Amino acid sequence: ETGVTQSPTHLIKTRGQQVTLRCSSQSGHNTVSWYQQALGQGPQFIFQYYREEENGRGNFPPRFSGLQFPNYSSELNVNALELDDSALYLCASRSMADNTGELFFGEGSRLTVL
Amino acid sequence: AQKITQTQPGMFVQEKEAVTLDCTYDTSDPSYGLFWYKQPSSGEMIFLIYQGSYDQQNATEGRYSLNFQKARKSANLVISASQLGDSAMYFCAMREGMGGGFKTIFGAGTRLFVKA
Numbered sequence: 001e002t003g004v005t006q007s008p009t010h011l012i013k014t015r016g017q018q019v020t021l022r023c024s025s026q027s028g029h030n031t032v033s034w035y036q037q038a039l040g041q042g043p044q045f046i047f048q049y050y051r052e053e054e055n056g057r058g059n060f061p062p063r064f065s066g067l068q069f070p071n072y073s074s075e076l077n078v079n080a081l082e083l084d085d086s087a088l089y090l091c092a093s094r095s096m097a098d099n100t101g102e103l104f105f106g107e108g109s110r111l112t113v114l
Numbered sequence: 115a116q117k118i119t120q121t122q123p124g125m126f127v128q129e130k131e132a133v134t135l136d137c138t139y140d141t142s143d144p145s146y147g148l149f150w151y152k153q154p155s156s157g158e159m160i161f162l163i164y165q166g167s168y169d170q171q172n173a174t175e176g177r178y179s180l181n182f183q184k185a186r187k188s189a190n191l192v193i194s195a196s197q198l199g200d201s202a203m204y205f206c207a208m209r210e211g212m213g214g215g216f217k218t219i220f221g222a223g224t225r226l227f228v229k230a
Contacts, residue, residue, distance in 0.1 A: 033217070042118075042205055042220040043159070056217045088157055100166065101147055101209040103218055105159035 004029075004106035006091050012112045013081050021076040021109045023091030032074040033103065034066060035090040043090055049074055050096065078111075086113045117141065118208055118221035126227045127196045134181070135191040135224045137206030147209040148189040149218070150180065154202045162204075165189060193226075201228045 005024045013019050025032050031050045035043035045058035049068035063079040072093070078085055088110050092103035119138045127133035139148065150162040165173045165180045173180040181190040193200055206221040 035220075042120075042222045045217050045219055048217055058217070090157075090159065092159070100164050101216060101218060102149065102161055102164060103159070104161070105151075107156065107158045110157070 004091060004093050004104050006089075006106035006109050008109055009107065010110045010112075012114060014114050015081055015083060017081050017113075018077065018079045019081060019111060021078075021089050021091075021111075023074045023076070023093075023106060025072045025074070025091075025093035026104050029093035029095045029104065030072050031094050031096055032068055032072065033092045033094075034074070034076045035092065036060070036085075037088040037090055037108075038084075039087070046076065081113045083113050086111060117219055118206055120206055120221035120224050122224045123222075124225045124227065126229060127193075127200075128229050129198060130195055132192060132194045133196055133226065135193070135204050135206075135226065137189045137191065137221060139187050139189060139206070139208050141187075141208065141210055143210045145210075148180070148182070149207040149209070150178070150189075150191045151205045151207060151220075152200075152202050153205060153223070159205070163191065196228045198228050198230060201226060 004026050007022045033048040034046040037043040046060050048056040052068045065077045068074045088108045090108045092105045117140050146167045148165045152160045163175045163178045163180050165182045172182050177194045179192045203223045205223045209218045
């Protein structure tokens with residue numbers, strides 16, 4: 001069983017640039033959630049995708065956008081990067097058939113904005 | 115409004131002793147789930163234990179148990195026989211609702227230090 005994989009693991013961007021982070025969900029999982037975790041804080045929910053549509057969003061501006069593909073993989077796009085966007089971005093997948101809602105996480109993409 | 119509250123930024127415990135990490139939550143949804151995750155310095159979130167709002171008994175998973183007090187809206191994690199490898203960040207999380215549209219939110223975390 002393949003777990004959740006994210007790429008890239010680390011990246012450095014400058015303010016104003018755009019970034020795309022990628023996530024492959026665990027085999028059999030059809031729902032993907034993205035979280036932003038600033039240093040020393042808990043993960044903050046960005047949004048969730050199911051069947052290629054966004055079906056839940058946290059308190060993040062529209063410059064945070066995403067996609068889910070037919071194979072359930074997902075992308076997180078952030079435009080007009082700001083210094084405060086520096087964080088660990090976590091992708092988590094789950095199966096809609098699992099009533100507990102347990103999330104399975106990737107190792108994250110650490111973004112530094114200079 | 116803060117929905118998951120972890121009031122202990124850091125905790126110390128002696129190896130082989132038990133430790134309790136506190137978590138309180140707030141929701142008006144009758145159907146919800148509570149989780150604890152461990153995050154080592156590597157960054158990956160590791161699932162530890164789950165408690166459903168309708169579960170009558172407290173959840174247990176090996177050395178982990180969840181002290182679920184529904185009326186008090188608390189879901190404390192108890193780690194028995196602490197090991198040096200338990201040193202990590204611990205997050206309490208809550209899933210509200212059922213079906214496809216629910217989301218899971220996390221507390222601010224507690225950093226646990228296990229002393230030899």
